[in-house]
Amino acid sequence: MESDFPILSALIVTPALGALVVMAMPARRPECVRLAGYVFSFAVLALAGWLLFHYEAGSGYQFVEREQWLGDLGVQYKVGVDGISLFMVALNALLFPIALFASANITERTKSFFAWMLALEAALMGVFLSLDLIVFFVFFEFVLVPMYFLILGWGHGRRTYAALKFFIFTMAGSAFLLVGVLVLAFLHSDHTGKLTFDLATLTAWAPEGLDPGAAKALFLGFFAAFAVKVPLFPLHTWLPDAHTEAPTAGSVILAGMLLKMGVYGFLRFSLPLFPQAAVDLAPLLLVLATIGIIYGAIVAAMQPNVKRIVAYSSVAHMGFAVLGIFALTTQGLDGGVFTMISHGLTTSALFLLLGMLYDRRHSYEVDAYRGLWKVMPVLGGLFCVAAFASIGLPGFSGFIGEFLALIGTFIVEKPYAVVGAIGVVFAAVYLLWVFQRTFMGRPTGENAKMKDIGFRELACVVPLLALSLFLGIWPKPVLDVIEPDVKEVIQQVERGSDYREPAPAFEDAPSGHDDGGHE
């Protein structure tokens, strides 16, 4: 179903246009700036809604647009959406209006803030829609700039350190990605005489055309960029700092979207381009992901700062996503993608709620708070819901993602799934512990005077939690759309490697009591 309307370009251009419009506005009229920001981000949401509605489940890219750009270079503007990127786009379109709406406390340099946010939205759209490696890389890199300025300009205490750390960390990873992209394209052009960065062309060529050593090296190059973004253990230490110092909207986007770039990169590029290397190196990723699940949870429990707790919890959650993806089974990949969506909803909700606490008390220290549930019954209740959604309680989206990722891993690699399942307990430990220390007990002093949630704040959080609940109870519509493309990725891996997805079930049923003899 191809439409004449370039919907995907519109998704990228609209927020970019918004950023320009905001920049053109007078700085002394912040209310106009806000209005423009809301209008443009809601317009993007509407476009994404239209896309969601008109997308038809099935494998392959839809709404593809391609334009020769730097023709001689083989760089082209090519965008398309499939079941995997569809929900990343939708999540992006959902989180930005919410993040802007939640930024009522931004009163300084409102204009630049809104401009950077809209620019960030445009860049993220580009990341998830590009089907050309250079265009992807440019968007991938460009995401850093607005986020860097958001942390630096509107962050908290150690924002300079955090922003720089974030920047250098991800830049260092990206350097490898750039080299990888260039080498891949040049190798391809050496063999075929045609320079191109087209993902489809390279995907068709690379699995056969690359020699195993080069493929492995390139996989590791891509890995460096994506692993920092996820972030995988031990490349995660930029995340807690960036989160702690970022303004609420920055944290929401950082957790909700930026981390997904890494996982998405693995899915979209690493697996199809270097299937054999991915299969060979999968154990490395499975180990790192599993360590991340346990390590992130334990370290989260020990943090004295609520934002750091949630930041480390992201390390654990993204561990589940990577685990599922490198299990290379349908359930695993389904679970990985679903975890990305779910984490975007629940963690964003948690950051929004923490931001509300910060707005009232200007502290993220656990010890500063006590007994808040008594004075803020609604906010406390919502925090409780968000915590359990994040814990992965069945009935919320997090459970579906984690369960599928783990069961998909169990089919091929039992130990990782078993350790991952133990991580599920730890998630309960750190979140319930922080909930107990901040929201339970008797409020004293300033805590006794805190105001409960307001209407604007309610409007930001409730949609996210409602969506998490909805997807936990009825994940089928999303899974049905993801699955064809997930299967396509697995088939690409199977075509380009010696890996075969194990057929589910009946492992030893037909043969009956094969080891029952010892009785």
Place this chain on the structure above:
Amino acid sequence: MARDLLDLVWLVPLLPLLGAAMLMLAGRRIGEPKAGWLATGMMGLAFLVSVVMFFALHDLPEHERAHISNVFEWLSSGGLHVEMGFLADPLSVTFILFVTGVGTLIHLFAIGYMHGDERFSRFFAYMNLFCASMLILVLGSSFLVTFLGWEGVGLCSYLLISFWFERQGAALAGKKAFITTRVGDVGFMIAMFLIFLKVGSLDYSALGAAEGLASGTTTVIALLLLLGAVGKSAQFPLHFWLPDAMEGPTPVSALIHAATMVTAGVFLVARAHPYFEVSGDAMTVVAWVGAGTALLAATVALVQPDIKRVLAYSTISQIGFMFLALGVGAYAAAIFHVVTHAFFKATLFLGAGSVIHGNRDNQDMRVMGGYRKYLPLTAGAMTIAWLAIAGVPPFSGFWSKDEILTKAFLNDEYGVWLFGLVTAALTGFYMTRLILLVFGGTITTASLAASGDTPDADAHSAASQEPSANDHAPWDPTEPTVAFGTPPRAATVDQLHPPHEAPPTMALPVLALAGLAIVGGFINIPLKGLEFLTEWLHPSFADVHEVHPESFWEGFALAGVSVVVGIVGIALAVALYRKGLAAADRDPVIERLGPMGRVFGHAYYFDAGVSRVVGGPLHRAARWLSDTADARGIDGAVNGVGTLVQRAAGGLRKTQSGLVRNYALWIVIGTAALLLFLLLYAGR
């Protein structure tokens, strides 16, 4: 017709779920007492629907009594398909009948009990959600739907145990319950992974595939499921959350102990019994976990000073009986005991609630006594429940406990049987002690003896009793729980405010449950034609071979033995406690047991040991991981590299030391350079 009705079985969990949703969204507007009535009404309706379901199922021919009603497809991924399906069969319908029945009565009781609480409506929202989760758990048509309810039960137990979250003890107890049971849930989850891998389906309709699996596999699956069951049902070694769960309001305790939650593990093992049956080893483990827990918990209950703690350990012990029954293949007997236990334990808890409620929240039995005068109705109800739990015929507990012991004996499990017998004697003892301490004696005997102690003293000793590594605030002096070894509180009976009987909405449920505790046993009398429950449950356990006494006299003799040991326990307690306590801090059983008494009192120091390991080495290890390995090791390395680069590039400082945002400029320049490079490259 019957099947059309059974298609509506999802109404049973939906009704309380709707109640919970309404109360959560508009609870404060509905207010007290309407919120309570709404919740109770929803439960009552669910009970009525359950009764209809019972008759509808009964209408079907026996071998067709398993009806699945699929509402929608929950999730599907690759070869994994799970329906949001509900299975009505004799096992699940038995459970929904008593969950909704007993649940309704407890809701009714709670209207009075929670009167005046500032979060009245929210309490009933949680209660409704709790029951809804339990109903989903038992009605689920697959392991995963059961798991949905299973975790819902965990969530609600957390919310309800921590309901009075202002109190440190309540906040900690809720968290402890959730996390401890979650340890078991890991077992449940991995069991599901393994079942999916081996069988390809999580549906209960595929349970029969267990027979085709290798016996090693089924043993692993069964033991993993058992781990889940042990967590929820508070069996050794995951039992220690339950006594703390007393921090919740008393109706919650009643609900947890009688109708929901702790029976979930029994249900799971019964539901998944094909896996246990195939693996003989797993059965043995189940039987011994049950027998061991039953005995150990009973010894702990002997010496507790807190009325609710005695009941808590009694529950652990009685659930142990049920596991014992499951382990010897007596599934119907286990379910029978679940039902009778629901009746008498709910009576005991609600009765204890009346005692506490009417007595300014005092739970210390050592300073009670003679309350029969003030609380005649409660005394009567609790006496009935006492006789039932102690196994005195013809009260309900006698029939179910006797059936379990008989089946254990007939299956040649003599060790297990012996454990059960000793437990029965201990049960008679500690329950008699409870009744005599609360209702027997005279008020003056005990209540005056403890004078001289100041209330502050126990607050302090409570703090030293249960050290907690992570709490910044001192223990709340109003903590109601009385730990073993705490000095008794000062006399409580105030001449101006003597204990008083509860209002009718509270008395009625207690009396109704007491009535059920009398007659509940008649649903399954071990005589031909009178074993209604066993016959009703037969389709659910059709594959299981049941043993029966060879003659009437063999059964009679076995029943006689279990009655006699129960009576011995009662008689011993009467001898010791006939006159109440000589002084509040002089408990004859503790004095006679000597050092063992302290071991029992501290529950074998198991909980303290776990707390010490978790709060000590484990906490330190986590601290090390966070503060040393992560902050100094990994992050330190990162910063170190940064510093190193900075120093090495000292000459370049000038270009870099300006505004940090230069870096951002560099990326723009870099990107431009890249494009330029590409242009030139291609231009050649």
